[in-house]
Amino acid sequence: MNEQFRKPKGFGEILDHTFRLSKQHFSKLFLILLVMVGPVFLLEALIRLSSGVNLFRQTGSGEAWYDQILSSFEQTTAPGSVNLGADVGIVLIGLIATVFLYPVAEGAILYAIQHIRKDEAYTVGSVLKQAFSRFWPIVGSRLLFMLIVFGFILGPSIFIGLFGVLGSVANPVFGIVFSIILVLACAVVLGYLLTRWSFYFALTVLEHNGPGISRSWGLTSKRSWMLMGFYVVLYLITTLISLAVELSFGLFLGNSVLLMMIINLVTLVTTMIFFVGYAVVYFDFKVRREGDDLKEMIDEYEGNEFE
Template identity: 60%
Template sequence: MDTKFNKPKGFGEILDHTFSLSKNRFKDFFLILLIFMGPVYLLQAIMQLVSGTSFFREVGSGNAWFEQILSSFTETGTIETSGLGADIGIIIVGLISAILGPVAEAAILFAIANIRKNEEYTVGSVIKQAFSRFWPMIGSSILFGIITVMIILIPIILVTVTAIFVFQANPVLGVLGAIVLFLGFAVGIGLLLTRWSFYFASVVLDKDSPGLDRSWRLSRKRTWELLGLYIVFYLIISAIGFAVQMTFGLFLGNSVLLSLISNLATLITTMIFSVGYAVMYLDLKTRHEGEDLKDMIENYNTKTI
């Protein structure tokens, strides 16, 4: 077994292990994502070209070059320029991504599980393993999506209704109350989704569908730290995406080439998050297995006494 997986890790150690694996196995992980998402991004680029978007540099109306670049982002994708066909194409690309994306992430999970055991693997072998869990992944993801929508939608309705009634009596109190309720519900939703978020790894690696109960057990006493890690990964991914968009967008506008570069950056950030997710889950398993072993020892000692 890889020694870095042997002991429970702290916040910083998980981040360090994530970037270490991403660097050392970059070729394998990136190739997995490229195999699945590369054709999707290529299809998206073709649809953009068909809809009239320039490949190298897209500019809009305006006198100065900066105005032309900015207007390209506001004008491209409107009804007049894109048309119904391009909109349908975007929907199709989104659906394909929603289906193939989880399979790619599952393949990365299998690859890291093999690394943990010091077992050899190939990109083809982990992709094959990922497809073997296709339907359980899809079914569990749909269930998780429904739960997510419900626990987000219900608080929004409650906050809105409460704020309206309180606002009529006292506008200042109504606004402050809405803010407090919103922040409280946001934290609560974040913690709940964190507790259930490892369902996917449970379905893939441990063949436990839908995996929500196992995820809840494994994340016990670690919720705040896990939520903090999710926030850090989100900030890293957002920073990289923003930097790429701003840097290349200033010269290329909302062109097809910018989309390809942005998608390439998305593959890298998706890889980092997928590796981080796998490290977090395997760390939870290490802790859980350690606790189970302690419980067995304590029960044995109690019986012998």
């Protein structure tokens, strides 16, 4: 086993390991996502071009250059053109990517990290083949998880909305304040539950134990808040990277097709980093759990021996 995966790591060590792996194996890990999702981004670019968006630099109305750039984000099609069909097409291909393509890419990255952990050679084609061999369990578990998340969001949203309306009628200030408190409380509870269930995907892919939600609950015990903090920090880091690139290039390119292509490429990089972090923290929890199980077996054996 690779020495970096052998012992449990702290919060900072997991982050450091995530970025080190992303850098050392960037070409293969990035290529996995590019092969799976790149054609979707290319199709999206062609749809935007056909709807009237400029390729290199999109500008809108206004006298100053910055007014023209800013207005380009409000007007992305040629005057008089209809972009409803383009918007629907982009939404559909985005949904297909989310449900079918990204999960397979994530599964392939999990297999790649597993090979790295075992000091085994791998190719992009071999890990993609492994991921496609688990295609239906991967897609099925992802769809089930999305439905669970949707249900947990829809129910509290309806309750909070009704309570907010009724509370605002009786006392507007109280209704607004209490609604905000309920939203924050529900967000924390939902985040905690999703964190506890988050390893369902790795268990489905690597251990053929789909959907793996109950096992994920046990695997994340005792360190669930640390895991939740890790996801938040990793999300903030990748989001800041994306925003920095979007703002930097957006000042010169406007809302052009080229800007969207650059943003999509950066999205692949940040998605890769997040998937690698997910794999690293999963294997770290596995090491901890296996160590705890071994310790319990030794304690139980020694207890039986002295009886």
